[in-house]
Amino acid sequence: xxxxxxxxxxxxxxxxxxxxxxxxxxxxxxxxxxxxxxxxxxxxxxxxxxxxxxxxxxxxxxxxxxxxxxxxxxxxxxxxxxxxxxxxxxxxxxxxxxxxxxxxxxxxxxxxxxxxxxxxxxxxxxxxxxxxxxxxxxxxxxxxxxxxxxxxxxxxxxxxxxxxxxxxxxxxxxxxxxxxxxxxxxxxxxxxxxxxxxxxxxxxxxxxxxxxxxxxxxxxxxxxxxxxxxxxxxxxxxxxxxxxxxxxxxxxxxxxxxxxxxxxxxxxxxxxxxxxxxxxxxxxxxxxxxxxxxxxxxxxxxxxxxxxxxxxxxxxxxxxxxxxxxxxxxxxxxxxxxxxxxxxxxxxxxxxxxxxxxxxxxxxxxxxxxxxxxxxxxxxxxxxxxxxxxxxxxxxxxxxxxxxxxxxxxxxxxxxxxxxxxxxxxxxxxxxxxxxxxxxxxxxxxxxxxxxxxxxxxxxxxxxxxxxxx
Amino acid sequence: xxxxxxxxxxxxxxxxxxxxxxxxxxxxxxxxxxxxxxxxxxxxxxxxxxxxxxxxxxxxxxxxxxxxxxxxxxxxxxxxxxxxxxxxxxxxxxxxxxxxxxxxxxxxxxxxxxxxxxxxxxxxxxxxxxxxxxxxxxxxxxxxxxxxxxxxxxxxxxxxxxxxxxxxxxxxxxxxxxxxxxxxxxxxxxxxxxxxxxxxxxxxxxxxxxxxxxxxxxxxxxxxxxxxxxxxxxxxxxxxxxxxxxxxxxxxxxxx
Numbered sequence: 001x002x003x004x005x006x007x008x009x010x011x012x013x014x015x016x017x018x019x020x021x022x023x024x025x026x027x028x029x030x031x032x033x034x035x036x037x038x039x040x041x042x043x044x045x046x047x048x049x050x051x052x053x054x055x056x057x058x059x060x061x062x063x064x065x066x067x068x069x070x071x072x073x074x075x076x077x078x079x080x081x082x083x084x085x086x087x088x089x090x091x092x093x094x095x096x097x098x099x100x101x102x103x104x105x106x107x108x109x110x111x112x113x114x115x116x117x118x119x120x121x122x123x124x125x126x127x128x129x130x131x132x133x134x135x136x137x138x139x140x141x142x143x144x145x146x147x148x149x150x151x152x153x154x155x156x157x158x159x160x161x162x163x164x165x166x167x168x169x170x171x172x173x174x175x176x177x178x179x180x181x182x183x184x185x186x187x188x189x190x191x192x193x194x195x196x197x198x199x200x201x202x203x204x205x206x207x208x209x210x211x212x213x214x215x216x217x218x219x220x221x222x223x224x225x226x227x228x229x230x231x232x233x234x235x236x237x238x239x240x241x242x243x244x245x246x247x248x249x250x251x252x253x254x255x256x257x258x259x260x261x262x263x264x265x266x267x268x269x270x271x272x273x274x275x276x277x278x279x280x281x282x283x284x285x286x287x288x289x290x291x292x293x294x295x296x297x298x299x300x301x302x303x304x305x306x307x308x309x310x311x312x313x314x315x316x317x318x319x320x321x322x323x324x325x326x327x328x329x330x331x332x333x334x335x336x337x338x339x340x341x342x343x344x345x346x347x348x349x350x351x352x353x354x355x356x357x358x359x360x361x362x363x364x365x366x367x368x369x370x371x372x373x374x375x376x377x378x379x380x381x382x383x384x385x386x387x388x389x390x391x392x393x394x395x396x397x398x399x400x401x402x403x404x405x406x407x408x409x410x411x412x413x414x415x416x417x418x419x420x421x422x423x424x425x426x427x428x429x430x431x432x433x434x435x436x437x438x439x440x441x442x443x444x445x446x447x448x449x450x451x452x453x454x455x456x457x458x459x460x461x462x463x464x465x466x467x468x469x470x
Numbered sequence: 471x472x473x474x475x476x477x478x479x480x481x482x483x484x485x486x487x488x489x490x491x492x493x494x495x496x497x498x499x500x501x502x503x504x505x506x507x508x509x510x511x512x513x514x515x516x517x518x519x520x521x522x523x524x525x526x527x528x529x530x531x532x533x534x535x536x537x538x539x540x541x542x543x544x545x546x547x548x549x550x551x552x553x554x555x556x557x558x559x560x561x562x563x564x565x566x567x568x569x570x571x572x573x574x575x576x577x578x579x580x581x582x583x584x585x586x587x588x589x590x591x592x593x594x595x596x597x598x599x600x601x602x603x604x605x606x607x608x609x610x611x612x613x614x615x616x617x618x619x620x621x622x623x624x625x626x627x628x629x630x631x632x633x634x635x636x637x638x639x640x641x642x643x644x645x646x647x648x649x650x651x652x653x654x655x656x657x658x659x660x661x662x663x664x665x666x667x668x669x670x671x672x673x674x675x676x677x678x679x680x681x682x683x684x685x686x687x688x689x690x691x692x693x694x695x696x697x698x699x700x701x702x703x704x705x706x707x708x709x710x711x712x713x714x715x716x717x718x719x720x721x722x723x724x725x726x
Contacts, residue, residue: 134508134548136666226666293667322660 016073020055020097023065028056028103039080039090039098043145045349046088046432051078051098058103060176060184060218067216068182070097070462077180078464079212081121081151086350087431089155089211093466099216101150107131108219109191115224116173116193121150121217128222137224140165143427144333150217156209158427160332163252163385164259164291165225167427172208176219180462184218193221206453211429212464214457228291231259232301233325234316236288236308237281241265241368243311244284245361248384250307252357256300260289261385262332265368268339268379268392275338276331281314286384287332288316289325332381339379339392346394351410353417354388354426363420367391367413374405388426415440430468438468480520480590481533482554483579484513486545487599497697499568500599509545512594514552516654518661519624520592521553528626529590531555535582537575539563543677550672551664557677558582562689566682569691574682576608581685583613588649590631595620595653606653616646620655 020029030036031053040050052075057063070077076096083090092098105122112135119128126146129138142159143152151157153175158167165171173195174188186192187203207214238244248261264272264285273280286308290300305316319325331338340348355363364380371378371391382389391413395402414424414437424437439447451469454461486507491500509517520532534549536542537560546557560578562570583591596603610617618624618633622641625632635642636655664672682689710716720726 133663134544134551136551136664136669138663227663229665229667322662326660 012073016069016075017053019069020053020066023069024055024057024062028058028062030054030056036098039078039083039100040092042083042085042088042090044086044088044431044433045347046091049088049091049093051076051092052095054080054098054100056100056103060104060178063099063101063104063178063216063218064182064184066097066099066182067178067180071181071460074460074462076465077216077462079121079154079216081148081154082124082146084145084147085151085155085431086352086428087155087211087425087433089429089431089464089467091432091466093432096462096465101148101216101218104218109221110135111193112137112224114193114195115226116221117224118174118193118219118221119149120219121148123149125149125152132224136227138227139171139222140225141168141171144336149222150220153208153220154210154212154217155429156427158383158386158388160260160262160289160329160383162383162427163261164257169205169208171223172204172220173223174219174221175204175207175217177207177215177217179215180458180460185215188221195223209429211431211467213454213468214463216463228259229293230297231289231291231325232297233260233287233289233319233328234301235280235319235328236286236316237314238284238286238308239312241284241364242361243313244286245364245384247286247308247311247313249357249360250311251304252385254303254307256303257292258288258300258304258385259291260287260329261383262287263364263380263382263384263389264332264335265364265380267377268335268381271338271342271379272331272335275341276327276334278331280317286313287328289329335379335381336392339377339394343377343394343396345396347397349393349395349406349410350428351391351393351413352388352425352428353413353422354386355417355420355422357387359420359422360384360387360389363416363422364389366416370409370412374409376402376405376409378409383426386426387422411437432467435468435470439470479531479533479586479588480523480529480592481535481579481583481586481588482513482517482520482549483535483537483575483591483593483605484517484545484549485510485536485594485597486538486542487597491599493698493700497699499695499698507541507544509548510594510597510599512596512598512654512656513545514594514661515656515658516592516594516652517549517552517554518659519621519652519654520590521662522659523624523626524553524555533558533586533588535560535579537562537570537578537682539567546677547669547672548664550675550677551669552662553668554675556675558586558680559677560680560682560685562682566689569693570689571691571693572602572604572608574687574689574691575605576612577687578682578685579605579609580612581687582680583609583649585685590648591615591651593651593653595655603653606651610651613649613651615649615651617651617653618644618646619653621652622655622657624652624658 036050039054041048076094078098080100101121104120106120109118124146140161143157153172266282270282319328377394379392393406487510523529532554534546534554535558536546593606620636621633622636623634
């Protein structure tokens with residue numbers, strides 16, 4: 001039997017467990033080692049930190065009752081969606097109760113004429129888009145993984161489409177949240193879904209990106225978009241990183257409403273070629289996607305081609321039909337696995353800095369130089385349209401020296417980004433590993449404000465302790 | 471001069487299927503009230519193929535037909551939003567709809583095919599709620615037309631159709647003359663998502679209403695459903711401590 005660290009007697013533990021069972025049923029409470037391990041890690045390099053027990057509530061009333069119980073016994077609460085996070089956000093550093101929300105999987109209240117829908121935490125973005133097929137609508141935020149939408153709200157997720165459609169911050173209209181004491185709030189008011197509002201403090205965006213440290217998200221109301229009439233993707237190779245990134249900046253400055261613009265350096269393209277059986281030239285590359293009517297596409301493409309060609313870019317390789325386009329973007333999303341495949345037996349770690357567009361060429365070039373000097377395996381891939389790029393580091397987990405060099409490299413990269421008016425995390429979140437960098441990024445006065453918000457909303461620090469704030 | 475636009479009209483038959491299956495308490499059937507319907511995935515593929523042929527300018531018109539109660543019109547609208555030109559709703563409701571099966575639907579299709587002078591009928595290979603896989607074949611038989619079923623590739627070649635079929639042993643390529651019936655299998659294509667502008671345009675396309683009696687079709691079923699029941703509940707597993715225990719348990723339950 002596991003030990004709840006705050007509880008002193010086995011009887012007390014049994015008491016709480018049977019109370020949990022009376023709320024979400026006998027099979028809604030698990031002490032199994034494998035289940036707890038599954039719920040103690042995500043897709044990051046952070047080691048597994050299993051909770052003491054995993055509960056599986058089926059509705060918000062059960063979440064609230066469970067939270068009240070945890071509050072009474074001062075047990076940490078860790079919300080869990082799909083476990084696809086990249087910053088160790090679900091690790092139970094102080095043990096406690098993991099709330100696995102996967103059984104709350106309803107899509108509620110779709111309003112196609114208003115372009116909004118409300119979903120529970122067990123609904124993933126692919127499940128939602130499949131449900132929406134016949135309405136002509138979709139939810140475009142696409143972080144790669146088939147993540148829980150409420151989890152995406154909790155981590156302020158983004159993706160390859162953000163340059164055109166925004167991130168979760170711009171697309172969450174309302175949240176239903178259960179606080180640490182079990183009370184249930186609707187951040188914009190119950191059922192409210194106006195397209196804009198000036199009513200009171202923006203609580204919705206306070207909880208977006210709070211990574212489970214302020215409350216458990218049990219519903220999110222999302223902004224939907226019309227499925228584009230036509231989509232076309234293209235690949236363009238450049239002789240230098242500078243040329244590729246300069247093109248990106250110019251394309252955006254020209255006002256092209258480009259839907260996706262992804263950069264892959266030659267190391268990344270080489271890995272992708274090998275992993276996904278492609279044959280792109282091994283040089284800095286841009287993967288582009290355009291959405292719109294046929295006429296609008298023509299205009300977008302012409303403007304973009306002029307720009308890339310003026311930077312010495314190759315002819316575009318086109319992907320027009322759905323199957324070819326999907327293969328292209330799958331190759332991009334498989335970058336992680338492609339990087340791992342280059343050194344079997346190794347682990348991967350992704351950096352996530354984001355800088356103002358104009359600083360992008362500089363930071364990527366400096367970063368590549370640092371990689372070579374530090375003798376590290378790093379692949380650069382990123383949403384350059386947002387000024388955000390990832391350096392996929394592959395390292396041998398048994399080589400302490402390499403691990404140390406990766407750590408130092410990431411710190412230098414984050415500080416480089418901060419020095420260029422950027423952020424240490426564009427989309428993955430702070431989680432466990434970037435708490436000190438957050439302090440450097442926002443400064444002590446802001447940390448004080450953040451801490452006072454946390455103290456006001458969760459005075460006992462039960463909500464996902466050890467994340468975001470030190 | 472040989473016209474390369476021999477095929478004038480394709481009829482597709484998109485069916486709607488239940489998204490959630492629950493057996494009625496009296497075991498007489500499945501619950502249909504209030505359950506969300508959606509176009510059968512294989513029918514989506516069939517509609518997509520017809521629209522693709524029209525986009526390649528190999529055929530002139532795609533007609534979407536659906537048989538059922540009022541809500542079948544939604545399925546036709548989805549087909550129209552994907553690119554079908556017009557729809558025909560064959561009204562079948564109440565008791566008749568409960569007993570509507572592949573034989574009745576194929577009689578309706580055969581009658582419509584003659585009335586509309588179609589060159590090709592494309593259907594999904596089977597509905598995912600009843601898994602019958604009979605309508606296409608029966609329709610071809612009633613019309614005495616050739617059939618290309620489980621199609622994973624379709625190409626028009628003059629007045630013939632080349633069909634690559636997925637069969638147990640691999641792939642079979644056949645050439646059949648038109649008019650013909652084709653049924654779509656999974657890998658034939660990836661259906662497009664309906665876009666908002668196309669959904670708006672679809673609202674203006676025509677859907678004609680027809681009754682089975684007008685087509686001279688008798689809907690009486692020759693089948694009587696005696697009982698519908700769920701598969702047996704899955705038993706919980708049993709954990710054992712050692713390999714010897716495992717072997718013992720397997721012998722006990724007669725597995726080895």
